[in-house]
Amino acid sequence: MALSEELVAPWAEWQESYQDGQRLLEAGTYALTEGAVAAGLGVFAGYPITPATDIAEYMSKRLPQIDGYYLQAEDELAGMHMCAGASLGGQKAMTATSGPGYTLMHDAYGWAIVNEIPVVVVDAMRVGPVSGITGAPGQGEFYVSRYCSHGGNIETIVLSPNSVQETFWLTIDAFNLAERFRTVVTILTDQVVADMFEDLFLPGDYGALSDIVVPRRHNLTMPFFPADSSEIDLPPNVIGEGTGVCVSPYTHTEEGYDIEEMEAQWSQTFRLINKIRHHKDEILRYEAVGLDDAEVIAVAYGATARTVKTAVLEARRQGVKAGFLRLISLWPFPDELFERDQPYLVCELNYDGQLVREVMRAAPDKNRVHFMGKSGEMHTVAEVCEALEGVAKHQKMPQQPYIWTEVR
Template identity: 60%
Template sequence: MKRTLDTGNAAITEGAIIAGCRLFAGYPITPATEIAENMSRRLPQVGGYYLQAEDELAALHICVGASLGGLKAMTATSGPGYILYADPYGWAIGSEIPVVIVNAQRVGPVSGITGAPGQGEFYLSRYPTQGGNFETIVLAPNSVQEAFTLTVEAFYLAERFRTPVTLLADQLVTDGWETLIIPETEEEIQAMGLKVIPRRINEGPEFYPATDEIDIPPVVLGHNTGAACSDWTPTAEGYDTEEVEWQHKHAYRLIYKIRNHKDLITRYESYFLEDDPEVILVSYGSPSRVVKSAVKAAREKGLKVGGLRLISLWPFPDEIFTKTAKYLSVELNYDGQLVREVQRAMPKGSEVHFMGKCGELPTVAELMELIEALIKGQPLKAKPWEMEAW
């Protein structure tokens, strides 16, 4: 094992290389630029290719094209680039091409503040393209080490489910410096519980079977398999069709290959849920670290508080919301995104409250104030982040 002090950006780079990524195409954007820079240095050393694209549309298309040719590929960006991925993201979903996409979220619509963390693309990562009729897989690390492991897992899931996987990080995770442990041998990779599968090649003639099965090799061109893949609704052989029946089959596959194997994707962490806490804090990404400290501090004060940290965001892990409680969703946005899903997933008789921060983390003191108010049944103080309507 190699033990270093490094950034989330470096962790993602090394995770990708261990997962077998051999092509990266990106476009410079804060705070994901360092992933591109690291890739430009590291990939050639392992026989991989780095490309700087003319824009993000091209960046993800190049990755998808490379994956279509059999190379594992990744791109990385932040919000303004992630929205430009919409076009190739949809192509990769529809044509079922494995690819990994990193989004180091920053705050605000459009360019916002380039160097401040945000969590504004929670829903965008669920619906990253038009048309509907699909599920997405999204993972959210909250540390440098987890950025590493989840990158490896993102590639693993992308291959098994033949779909793009988004690693939804935030600026604090990607720019932050922490201890990073990198496995150096096959045994060490296995010891860390990481799995890597090589690219397989679909031999046809059914490239798009109407089934929810996973582990079907993706289309790889250049092997004269007679593959056909396109942006149009495919028949099983990949021919473009206008028949609604095939659209039904395609939609079924894109939705249920993920929904019916959700157990392979769902990852979360829970703490202090055993004694049915009155208040449960829900979070993901970097704020979840402050939340954990706040929950611990509340417990030390004897307050019955628990925590749920989501590691996989989509498909949304409804089934982990088993406790009837007052939920408090802590997010890095003011509009409240995760809170809506918590409201939908929580058992009857529960309440959901929202605490949003914009461009900065909440403090333990701020969270304690809210926890105490919720336990006492007091109304939450009116603050910009507070949305009583929930």
């Protein structure tokens, strides 16, 4: 029986539709830049930081060629505010950073989210905390990307690619979701996927992507901020068209006026949370291999998913019925993918355990959710194979050096 394989993402079809183009050997940062250009990027504003620096450099070269604008901000906080301003002015906007800069953006994050401003933010994660080791991969911003503003009362959309090619398509997808949901979409990539060179197909004519690219539209009428509504696909608000829109950090009315009444606060919250929760199925993206008969399911995302997938296939060759689940949409968290009452092995690049906590919450039996954390360096195929065998055959994680298994 053939192993079941499933990719649930819009680019599963896009890759079939677009065959004319060029094949390159390029980096994830290059694919990200081209994906943004293909999606109609108008303004990139950011502050160089390893390992996202190459995105800034590519953008500074590429954007003037397409009459777009590269703004080098004084810091990441300014960079994301510039993006929000440019987006309010009618341009698709993006910024890119790594963990230290991502933390500085939270002021702008909240402002863009509450005002329903489409912006795409890239975080190429490295090991931390703080500066950590600049050239080593990490996955420490899983929760930070969910709670990227203070005060609660928001849902966020976060996507994570695991290859150079997927980075290209996923970036277009991120811009589409930002437009459709009128919000910030975070691309949570990592040092490995951002820096590595791989085979990359680029369509020859980006204009031919108009069937898949959601264009920027302008909302010219009230309500600017529909209360108690979870409707999506509303055109974003625009400043400069004389609509009289008001954009602010305050709890707002439908016009955008600041208001200090709880009913308005609740109505705003209903919208910010439920426009995403009520349309989770529009955001769900994942890859699954061999789940049908799996006796243990390995879970990973981003760079980690690359060796973990290889390990799952290797374990199968060794007689362990392993399955593979790669999350592409990380937030809103895909609880529905964890309904199988099987042991899960969650592999991620941190020792504290982040993704694993959500899997524990979503899975039927948290005692059968196992953690395999590494820090700063990739899981090896041998390590993951050993762990899969241990969980499948002995219901426990084997002891291995430099691997953390404790979550509580």
